[in-house]
Amino acid sequence: MRTLRTLSLSVLAAATAAVTMAGPALACPPGDDDAAHATETHTTGAAVQRDVATRQIRSVPLPPSSAVKGVRLAAALPDAKGAISLGFLTYGRRTVMYVSGTFGLKTYDVTDPAAPKALGTLSMPGMWETEDTEADPRRKLVFLARDPRAFNGNTHTGESGIYVVSLADPAKPVQLAYEKVPAGHTTSCVDDCRYLWTGGPARADWMPADWGGRPVWVTDVRDPRHPRTFPQPIELARNDGKTDYVHDIQVDAAGVTWASGAGGVRGYWTHGRRWDPVRRVTRVARAWDPVPYAGGGVSEVAAPSKFLHNSFRPVGSTAGEAPGHGDLVYVTEEAFNPGCADDGRLVIASLRGSYGGEGWRSTPDRPFRLRAVGTWSVAGQEGSRTDTDDCSAHYFDVRHGILAQSFYTQGTRLLDVRDPAHPRQIAYYRPADAMSWAPYWHAGYVFVADNNRGVDVLRPEVR
Known part of the structure; x- marks a missing residue:
């Protein structure tokens, strides 16, 4: 989540590219022969860079005071200024990237990741916020969350909801439906995109006064032209017994749905017959009546704000992407405090001790907290700016033990998390005009x- 605060940063109109900054050689993971050749240099003009797709040398302009190490810029799309989230859909051998942001929705052919080609646009100027925009890969549907602050609204009285957009023809995005929903900061697929869980932001005036933020509303999108939202919200009493802000939803490879926000991260089953450790019965889990699985708050030593932005649990088909084998959850804390040192960070926590419903019984008097295994903050790290206190952690994506993470004006960082107790930075990409919201691994590239x-579009030189 990002509030509508502004920063006085220059914005380049021309295409921008990677720049490297003086410093020691890159500390590479064992066996990383290619990365051993990565070095840093000063530049305020242009960097010569090899185009991965064409193998031609090209020169690209660089903003002064940028810091880049261990990655190359393969392509830049300044026409997508205002980007907040992106994702990928496949059409046979063709790959299409959809990008959501303040402009609405844009599509690009990225079959060649180093040479994206613009396809279509659904123009929605003033849209907000579309974080973590998700798509149904089978039906080629994209779901855009409308925050109450969109189109000059506000959290007190503004309208929120969900737009259902068809990308059957990716060059011609078509709005199929709009469903007004009491929440609208993020909306996420559950149960193979048959349902959506929508949460956040801060409570509206008409909501209960003791709510700290909006919980989750469930929407049935099996008929995408006629969405239907269940009247009663779920994921209540999440912050030591208080109903609070649910920021985002992630579904792991085992099918557990994780809700992150104020008070921690809690996982639920949304299908099948499951043991409910809170009710102490075996029952059928539904998207609108899920069964608790595990999770809870994270130690305030690791995440002082208690606001967990998003999560990832490596399990099943993703177990090879990061350590954990189901017992670790990777989360980010989003916090904007004076000075970088106390801003949000990456936290890797253990789920052990939370499988009995402990996270649902936590109270201020008897709090339950997950144990932090490892943490990482951008404060004081190589490549970081020292002239800003905007250092909060934001979205991340993991592939083969390398975690790419956005840190707003501090850019995109690549962390080796193969030892989860000691995450370490191995590369970074911080343009001087960065406002990095979310990185996504795809075909060996990182799309930011x-x-x-x-x-x-970044080509990492580390593995």
Whole structure:
């Protein structure tokens, strides 16, 4: 989640590219022969870079005071300025990237990741916020969350909801439906996109006064032209017994749905017959009546704000992407405090001790907390700016033990998390005009949704 605060940063109109900054050689993971050749240099003009797709040398302009190490810029899409989120859909051998942001929705052919080609646009100027925009890969549907602050609204009285957009023809995005929903900061697929869980932001005036934020409303999108939202919200009493802000939803490879926000991260089953450790019965889990699985708050030593932004649990088909084998959950804390040192961080926590419903019985008097295994903050790290206190952690994506994470004006960082107790930075990409919201691994590249720059396509030189 990002509030509508502004920063006085320059925005390049021309295509931008990677720049490297003086410093020691890159500390590479064992066996990383290619990365051993990565070095840093000063530049304020242009960097010569090899185009991965064409193998031609090209020169690209660079903003001064940028810091880049261990990655190359393969492509830049400044026409997507205002980007907040992106994702990928396949059409036979063709790959299409959809990008959501303040402009609405844009599509690109990224079959060649180093040479994206613009396809279509669904224009929605003033849209907000579309974080973590998700798609149904089978039906080629995209679901856009409308925050109450969209189109000059506000959290007190503004309207929120969900737009259902068809990308059957990715060059011609078509709005199929709009469903008004009491929440609208993020909306996420559950049960193979048959249902959506929508949460956040801060409570509206008509909501109970003791709520700290909006919980989750469930929407049936089996008929995409006629969405239907269940009247009663779920994921209540999540912050030591208080109903609070649910920020985002992630579904792991085992099918457990994780709700992150104020008070921690809690996982639920949304299908099948499951043991309910809170009710102490075996019952059928439904998207609108889920069964608790595990999770809870995270130690305030690791995440002082208690606001967990998003999560990832490596299990099943993703177990090879990061350590954990189901017992670790990777989460980010989003917090904007004076000075970088106390801003949000990456936290890797253990789920052990939470499988008995402990996270649902936590109270201020008898709090339950997950144990932090490892943490990482951008404060004081190589490549970081020292002239800003905007250092909060944001979205991340993991592939083969390398976690790419956005840190707003501090850019995109690549962390080796193969030892989860000691995450370490191995590369970074911090343009001077960065406003990095979310990185996504795809075909060996990292696609960065940057609210100032558009989309930058990075080719990591580390493994």
